[in-house]
Amino acid sequence: MTLSVFIDGAAGTTGLEIRDRLANRGEFSLIVLGDDQRKDANSRRDALNSCDIAVLCLPDDAAREAVGMIDNSTTRVIDASTAHRVANGWAYGFPELVGQAAIANALRVANPGCYPTGFLAMLAPLVRSGLLPSDWPWSVNAVSGYSGGGNALIDRFEQDRSIAWRGYGLAMGHKHLGEMQHYAGLAHAPIFAPAVIDAHRGMFVEIPVPLACLETSASPADLHGTLSQHYASSAVVNVAPFGIEIGELLLRKDAAPWDGMTLHVFADANGEQVRLIAQLDNLGKGASGAAVQSLNLMAGLPEETGLSLSA
Ligand SMILES: NC(=O)C1=CN([C@@H]2O[C@H](COP(=O)(O)OP(=O)(O)OC[C@H]3O[C@@H](n4cnc5c(N)ncnc54)[C@H](OP(=O)(O)O)[C@@H]3O)[C@@H](O)[C@H]2O)C=CC1
Ligand SMILES: CC(=O)N[C@@H](CCC(=O)OP(=O)(O)O)C(=O)O
Numbered sequence: 001m002t003l004s005v006f007i008d009g010a011a012g013t014t015g016l017e018i019r020d021r022l023a024n025r026g027e028f029s030l031i032v033l034g035d036d037q038r039k040d041a042n043s044r045r046d047a048l049n050s051c052d053i054a055v056l057c058l059p060d061d062a063a064r065e066a067v068g069m070i071d072n073s074t075t076r077v078i079d080a081s082t083a084h085r086v087a088n089g090w091a092y093g094f095p096e097l098v099g100q101a102a103i104a105n106a107l108r109v110a111n112p113g114c115y116p117t118g119f120l121a122m123l124a125p126l127v128r129s130g131l132l133p134s135d136w137p138w139s140v141n142a143v144s145g146y147s148g149g150g151n152a153l154i155d156r157f158e159q160d161r162s163i164a165w166r167g168y169g170l171a172m173g174h175k176h177l178g179e180m181q182h183y184a185g186l187a188h189a190p191i192f193a194p195a196v197i198d199a200h201r202g203m204f205v206e207i208p209v210p211l212a213c214l215e216t217s218a219s220p221a222d223l224h225g226t227l228s229q230h231y232a233s234s235a236v237v238n239v240a241p242f243g244i245e246i247g248e249l250l251l252r253k254d255a256a257p258w259d260g261m262t263l264h265v266f267a268d269a270n271g272e273q274v275r276l277i278a279q280l281d282n283l284g285k286g287a288s289g290a291a292v293q294s295l296n297l298m299a300g301l302p303e304e305t306g307l308s309l310s311a
Helices: 013-022 041-050 060-069 100-104 114-128 146-159 177-184 220-230 284-298
Strands: 003-008 028-031 053-056 076-079 108-110 139-145 165-167 191-197 203-209 237-239 261-267 274-280
Touching: 003 013, 003 041, 013 028, 013 146, 013 284, 041 060, 053 060, 053 284, 060 076, 076 284, 100 284, 114 139, 114 177, 114 203, 114 220, 114 261, 114 274, 114 284, 139 146, 146 191, 220 237, 220 261, 220 274, 274 284
Parallel strands: 003 028, 003 053, 053 076, 076 108, 139 191, 237 261
Antiparallel strands: 139 203, 165 191, 203 274, 261 274
């Protein structure tokens, strides 16, 4: 059976990438609104109510408005925005953390934020397993390609080629803190230091772990072993081998779209300090790839169908 999919916000950065990923997928037929209709409330309402699955690639307020326009009980929704990520009645679209069934059977799915995808992939399994404490004041440092800020940030970086690095979130309170704290089960929101660099796509998310200062007997190898076991059956997330000499990690300006994610565990020789580092594509597993992964599960297909998983 072919499922009809309406991408609300299909002309935006995330929406276009989802369209690309669905272009040759016979399992889905796309409802596309032309430029004259894509912001017209009646046209959107009709499309939202006539599709099987709506994928919202909109700013938060417009995403809330879109959900409010649905007046039937059958349209299923994947929302790429921040609006519903910790809301009641919404499954969190992170199958590796919540289980595939929770998404496959959901009416409403909230796509995770790009930075929380890296943060939660590493910290949530380690806190859940008891290897790392939930009440430590965690911090997270990250760099993202500028497409992470959508069309507005793309325009800014592409019009002003003098910006090499842009630190932000300086007043704290970044919109991703809620989901980071909630799904990792933390007592405190992490201190989050995001930055944008002069690359179109791709990101690194890093959690420093002062292992010797924590109340845990876990070694770096234990952390790596738990993550490896957690993702052993995942086609999307892989854990890099532990203890292999890697002198540097690079984010290339011309990186191709990638829907996977690689997790690294680096440690000093005494096992006192650890750096957990996730590499992903903000537009892949951080947004559009994750949305298609959930769409696959909602359609009863293997989660990795049609994704680009070789880095
Ligand atoms: N870019 C990324 O890496 C990630 C993005 N996201 C989330 O995905 C969502 C979309 O972001 P992104 O694609 O980057 O943003 P863009 O700004 O690139 O795209 C947003 C699109 O929504 C359209 N739009 C805005 N308001 C309305 C409306 N009321 N009705 C219909 N269409 C509307 C815009 O049209 P117009 O330009 O004409 O105003 C634009 O085409 C956001 O919530 C964002 O937080 C999540 C994870 C990562
Ligand atoms: C580089 C950049 O600006 N990134 C955005 C996050 C990406 C995004 O739009 O995020 P979500 O929908 O996942 O919340 C930001 O920090 O606000």
